Amino acid sequence: MAKTALKAGARFKSTVCDTQVMVVKAPAGEFELRCGGADMVGATAPAAAGGTLDPALSGETLIGKRYVNADESLELLCTKGGKGTLSLDGVALEIKQAKQLPSSD
Amino acid sequence: MNISTILDMAAEAFGDRIGVVSGGQRYTYAELREAAYRAARRFKASGAAYVALLDVNSPAAPVALFGAAYAGIPYVPLNYRLTQVEINKLLARVAPAVLVTSADFSGKLEQRADIQVIDRADFLSLPEGGDELPQPEEDPRAIAVQLFTSGTTGEPKAAILRHENLMSYIVGTVEFAAAEEDDAIIVTVPPYHIAGISAVLSSTYACRRMVQMENFEAAAWLEACRENSVSNAFLVPTMLQRIVDHLVEAGSQPQLPALRALAYGGGKMPLSTIAKAMQLFPTVDFTNAYGLTETSSTIAVLGPDDHRAAAASSDPAVQRRLASVGKPGAVEIEIRDESGKVLGAEEAGLVFVRGPQVSGEYLSLGSQLDADGWFPTKDRGYLDAEGYLFLDGRADDVIVRGGENISPGEIEDVLLGHPAVADVAVVAMPDEQWGEGVAAAVVLKSGASASVAELQELVKGKLRSSRVPQAIVFKDALPYNELGKVLRRIIRQEFV
Structure with a gap:
């Protein structure tokens, strides 16, 4: 499986559903970022040939939600929702609990 | 990474929600994105290096901001309050450009072959021009917005904000779709100000309806808030001061039951103004936002x-x-x-x-x-x-008197504590002995009086003798720019 460096600001899309994400923060190094069991690709990459969504990994992504790993060293913003479950190196990502942001709007 | 993602997300999740209200015009987020797509196609076809805007608040401002982002071209909103000469100088610095403007300002423009002028009405009714979606490049370092600083100390500087800067700000401070269906924010800051840019980006990301005002006036602001059931507002201190004055003079209550949150920033807020505002709006959440x-x-x-x-x-x-x-x-x-x-x-x-x-x-x-x-x-x-x-x-603005740094703020605070003083600005004045000396321009409350000696005594008693203004002039009013920043360079000229 392909390992990718995850840089803040980079955008990825699922190859098996509509999910798109943007990296908010990420640890250094290379990781397997997947959605619905299939590797995610760069957001502007040409549409990949139809992979299939793993039914066991169809936990859905929701637009606007932030997804994190256990120690929250990785944070992804879902910019488009889809059917697949996001995972990093085989471990499913969780929705980050909303916290008070320093908003002035 | 590109700020157009912000509009994509709002249109995707809440396409039917009203995003912008301006007079009788309304745009849903889906319509706003469609208008931005059309603008992007027009901008790309133009071959322009910049998308400029010379206009008051209207739907053209968010459409041009996002349209430029979809097209991958920097957006430069210009200060329409500048003189004709200043505006044309700035235009020369952004050519070749597409310029969106309205009849109020087009008369100020010198004809140039490298500036393509589009009237606001035409800009908001551009033809479809194709099905292909404008795809900006994935370059977080690309320039999203360029803003000319006010240039109080010389030629305006061109401050650059990259997509990564603005996107980090939004993702770091706003929760997506945080607004309720009925929420609305009234936008009174002009589109060329950073607060005008961030109002569009924050509100779109929060999926909060923006109610645009062309020009600020206290009574009209209150009326617009009532009419549109405004829940959120941002004001610069002068605007809040005028609203407070208006309510106090009329002896009336704000009567804005929908208003929940009032943010302010862009200059120093006088303590008396915020204290009074909190009394007048006891149920409203106040937030002071400091930024550049x-x-x-x-x-x-x-x-x-x-x-x-x-x-x-x-x-x-x-x-x-x-x-x-x-x-x-x-x-x-x-x-x-x-x-x-x-x-x-x-x-x-x-x-x-x-x-x-x-x-x-x-x-x-x-x-x-x-x-x-x-x-x-x-x-x-x-x-x-x-x-x-x-x-x-x-x-x-620090006054360097005989090697000692003196901050105007502490002296101003003391002078404002005098019951007769309505407004004050402390500035440096040339001094042969000390290099710089302390000078003050004071506005007295109507009907009140205070002598120079009395004010000097007050400062001497509260601070120390080096802080005492050696010259004090009384003025009817202090010069402010349109966003409430006191113009110290003009006041300094009084003492040269």
Whole structure:
């Protein structure tokens, strides 16, 4: 499986559903970022040939939600929702609990 | 990474929700995106290096901002209050450009082959022009917005905000779709100001309806808030002052049951104004937002709870926080002395800021960040023991008297404490003996009187003799720019 460096600001899309994400923060190094069991690709990459969504990994992504790993060293913003479950190196990502942001709007 | 993602997300999740209201015009988020797509196609076809806007608030401002982002071209909103000569000078600096403007301003323009002028009405009714969706390049370092600084000390500088700066600001400070269906924010800051840019981006990301006002006027603002059931507002201090004055003069209550949150920033808020405003709007959440153009807007926030705690407290250390700009938002802040040494709590110095939203960059001057990524705001201030930031004027405004640094702010605060004084600005004046001396321009309340000697005595008693203004002039009013910043350079001329 392909390992990718995850840089803040980079955008990825699922190859098996509509999910798109943007990296908010990420640890250094290379990781397997997947959605619905299939590797995610760069957001502007040409549409990949139809992979299939793993039914066991169809936990859905929701637009606007932030997804994190256990120690929250990785944070992804879902910019488009889809059917697949996001995972990093085989471990499913969780929705980050909303916290008070320093908003002035 | 590109700020057009913000509009994509709003249109995707809440396409049917009204995004912009301007007079009789309404745009849903889906319509706003469609208009931005059309604009992007037009911008791309033009071959322009910049998309410029010379206009008051209208739907054309968000359409041009997002349209430029979809097209991958920097957006430059210009200050329509500048003189004809100044405007044409700035246009020469952004050519070749597409310029969106309206009949009110097109008369000011010199004809140039490299500036393609589009009238606002035509711009908002562009033809479809194809099915292909404009795809911006994935370059987070691309320039999203370029804003000319007010240029109070010379030629305006071109501050650059990259997509990564603005996107970091939004993702770091706003929760997606945080607004309720009925929420609405009234936008009174002009489109060429950083607060005007951040209002569009924050509101779109929160999926909050924007109610645009062309020009601010207190009674019209109150009326517009009522008519549109406005829940959120942002004001510069002068605007809040005028609303307070208007309500006090009319002896009336605001009668804005929908208004929940009122944020302010863009200049120093007089304590008396915010205290009075909190009395007039007891149920409203007040937030003080401190930020700069070069930091993609807000970097510190004094929230509603801080306001209420300060107003209710008998502890002077808590009370005085009403005059603070709060705690750092999605950034780090530190205070340094002139030699660069980091200072501790309560020690006044220069304010430095670091974080992904901080661009700290000008077009020809380059990045102003130091090796560790800190940006010198050129504001003076200090942090208290709990990390609340207090500002103390611009570093450039400091008076250097015989080698001693004197901050105008502390003298102004003392003079404002005199019951006859309505407004005051303290500036440097040339002095043969000391290099610079202290001078003050004072506005007295109507019908009140105070002598020069009396005011000098007050400062001497509260501070010390080196702080006493050696010259005081009485004025009917102080000069302010349209966003409420006092123009010290004009006041300084009084004392030359």
